[in-house]
Amino acid sequence: MGRKLFLFVCLLALFGSGCVPEDRPPRRRAIRVALLQGADAVTLSSKGVLTLRDTRSGKTLATARRARPITVRLAARGLNLAGTTYAVRSLRVTGSSNEISFNGKTYPGSLRILRQERGLLIVNLVDVDAYLKAVVSSEMLPTWPQEALKAQAVVSRSFVFHHALRNRRKDFDISSSSQVYNPDKRDARTDNAVDATRKIVIFYRGELLLPFFCTSCGGFTEYAANVWQSEGRFPPPVRCPFCRECPDFxxxxxxxxxxxxxxxxxxxxxxxxxxxxxxxxxxxxxxxxxxxxxxxxxxxxxxxxxxxxxxxxxxxxxxxxxxxxxxxxxxxxxGWGHGVGMCQRGAKILAERGKSFKSISRYYFPGAKIKKMRW
Ligand SMILES: [Zn+2]
Incomplete structure (x- = not known):
């Protein structure tokens, strides 16, 4: 095989398989979270000054003063901002206080509003750690043991990195319903779990794992392929005698x-x-x-x-x-949920028994490696 052909085959094997190898870090820190799809109109506000720019030209189209709401509507040929229609497809919305309120919640970072065939797509561009802090406090109770919260942080980080790498060419990385994302629920204890596990993720057979999790596995976790046909390489199921101690088992x-x-x-x-x-x-x-x-x-x-x-x-x-x-x-x-991957109720019991987040992660993902990833 010629040297160039060999190189081409190697690159095809690496990038064409859809896998996420260990040595290919993503280039950005912000995560693009889809908050809403198919809307006809959205109303935004901020404690600071809101600025709405055309994403393509960077030109400022509208501003809204502190606490003054502004509505963006889908128009026949573009977007309507506070009554004026502009022939644009996408807006970048920033707030001088680095937060924007939308649909009853206040999101950190900025927003992107895209005009799509089925309506408006609203995407939150948010620092990955800020995103994870809102996810961990939404997915687990902050009163749970710290090691269980850390295990959730590691699982949620791997989950979102996997989506971010897979969806690089799409309009967003992950939907706010894939992992529950509620920034209003942040708590110092879940913030600490994210900070204490910074950059730590789960690898399995040399690839970043898409680590599913469920509320309670019911006594045994499940093969990913039994629930979703094929989800690539995934660790085998395990017996979990722990979640049965929880009241809603x-x-x-x-x-x-x-x-x-x-x-x-x-x-x-x-x-x-x-x-x-x-x-x-x-x-x-x-x-x-x-x-x-x-x-x-x-x-x-x-x-x-x-x-x-x-x-x-x-x-x-x-x-x-x-x-x-x-x-x-x-x-x-x-049990409660699909049963694949980490059992959250089981993780809580294991943490109460003194297990570390690493041993909890290794228990539910046998054969996995828990280590830092460049980001
Ligand atoms: Zn369980």
Missing amino acids: RWQVRMSFGELRKKLGSAGIPRARSIAVHRRSASGGRITALKIECENGDRIVKINRFRMIMGPNVIKSGFFDIKARDGYITFSGR
Whole structure:
């Protein structure tokens, strides 16, 4: 093989695989978080002076004085700012106090407003540590042990870095719903967990891991591939006897068959007659698919879809049994969430028993390395 061809093949292997190798650090510190998509109008305000610029030319189009709201609307050919329409596609919004209030919350950093076919896209450009401090305090209670909060910080950092590297050419890195991001919830204890684990992330087999997490695994964590088909390389599941010590470990939902039939019908599964377990995972017995007998034939429904139809906080996990009696169906389950990766309730118990954030991370991601990443 010629030297140039060899180099080309190496580069293709490195960048074409969609993987994130250890030695390729990202070039920026700001994270682009999508706060809202498809809006017709947004109203912004700030404690300082707001400046709205055309992203392309840098020209200032409007300013708003302290605490004075300004509305940006989608126009037929551009964007309307406080009543005046400009032929622009994107705005950069900055506040002199480095914060902007929008939709009832106050965000650090700046905003970008993009005009898209389906409406306005609002993106928050925020320093990665400020983002993580808001995420960790939204995803875990600040009163939980410090080592559990640190484990969450490491998981959330790896999660957002992975998205930032994968979505470099897109309009945003991550959505505010992928990890709950509420800057108004910041707390000194969760801030400390982020500062104490600065730049520390999780690698698995030489790649930055996309480390999923769930509220409570129900006793066993799950193969990522059983929940989302294929998510690349992911550590194997583990037994977790810890989350059962938490009060909401078990759940039960009882509903009439008519109600179940109605919900399935509105999701395109009409005239259901019965429901049964179709397949369980070998890892611990979590349901991966259900068989729904309908008047026009059987339907195999994947567990994620079923939970979305019924409501993810109604059918809290795929770990359940079904009983039908006297026209009623009872779902008796354990755990909360998809079950893949770190069990947050389990991490809390492990931290209470004196385990460090590193050993908690290694427990839920067996074979993983916990180390610093340049950013
Ligand atoms: Zn667990």
